[in-house]
Amino acid sequence: MQRPIAILDSGVGGLTVAKEIMRQLPQENMIYFGDSERSPYGPRSAEEVRGFTRQIVDFLLPFHPKMIVIACNTATAAALSDIRKSVDIEVVGVIEPGARTAITKTKNAKVAVIGTEGTIKSGAYRRALQAISPQIEVYSMACPQFVPIVEKGLFDTLETMSIVEDALQAMKQYPIDCMILGCTHYPFLQDTIAKVMGPDVELINSAEETAREVSTILSHKQLLRKSPVAPYHRFFCSGDPKMFQKIAQLWLNEEVQVTPVIWQVSNII
Known part of the structure; x- marks a missing residue:
């Protein structure tokens, strides 16, 4: 067609x-x-x-x-x-596909979601994840700093690394084994986010x-x-x-x- x-x-x-x-x-x-x-x-x-x-x-x-x-x-x-x-x-x-993939990837049923304020406030990922697997623990956090960085084309700078590190420090305390990039802007920053979160956290690209x-x-x-x-x-x-x-x-x-x-x-x- x-x-x-x-x-x-x-x-x-x-x-x-x-x-x-x-x-x-x-x-x-x-x-x-x-x-x-x-x-x-x-x-x-x-x-x-x-x-x-x-x-x-x-x-x-x-x-x-x-x-x-x-x-x-x-x-x-x-x-x-x-x-x-x-x-x-x-x-x-873009929410349900990412949630389904996270369910298949997590081994300890502890999943992080990062997204915009609107997405996190809506609770849409938590509902999508727990509708499939009610025992899943969901750790959600808004990262409002990320979209403006991407819209300006600043993907790989020292300033971007510093912003991402600061934004995700709180998330690193949780025993998560995968993280949903709950905003389609975030894959532009995927390499930087991966460096900050480390090899034990698998990133789920909803795109x-x-x-x-x-x-x-x-x-x-x-x-x-x-x-x-x-x-x-x-x-x-x-x-x-x-x-x-x-x-x-x-x-x-x-x-x-x-x-x-x-x-x-x-x-x-």
Whole structure:
């Protein structure tokens, strides 16, 4: 099927999901929207995040996507259920895939979750984990410093290492054996987080697991694209297109053209 997969995020974080989808499903067309102008979503109210997510979905629907991927944990927690009810195509979030993987990886049933303030406050990961395995102990912590670092393209600096070390010191006291990167921005910092947490803590990248879910659903529904023609990828962002392009090209390792989008109303609820 020629219709694209639509991916949305509060900024560049969803590129971690896009990269995995491009790797696992290299024939698929893709439309990506990063709402960098209003990033981060984490400190915002759930109602506001639902409004932003609805606005982006309305922007994406005219491209006739066969699936929408909400590649933002905060938006998944706040809006996934509402968006699923409002459209007639498959909608995938990033929380459940990460939770399922953590269940299979943990050996001592002690799992950490780091994410934005909105994601952690929602309790969505705790509910998803304990719905599968009630005995799981969940240690959750918001890391609001991380998204702004990534949106500025500061992935591997001494300052970033210092910020990550300071943010995760409290988490190191717990007897966890795996940690869910509960924000799609965080895989940009995965190497730094791994250095801070050490080799005994396995990091769960929800981007990889979400891409696997996308592949499984499209295959099951016989919606995979089969064409000798190269796929197309289109990128839109509401913030600085030059910064978005710089980060996208670095992360995806290919040339990217970014179309800026200016919202007529900057705060829609």
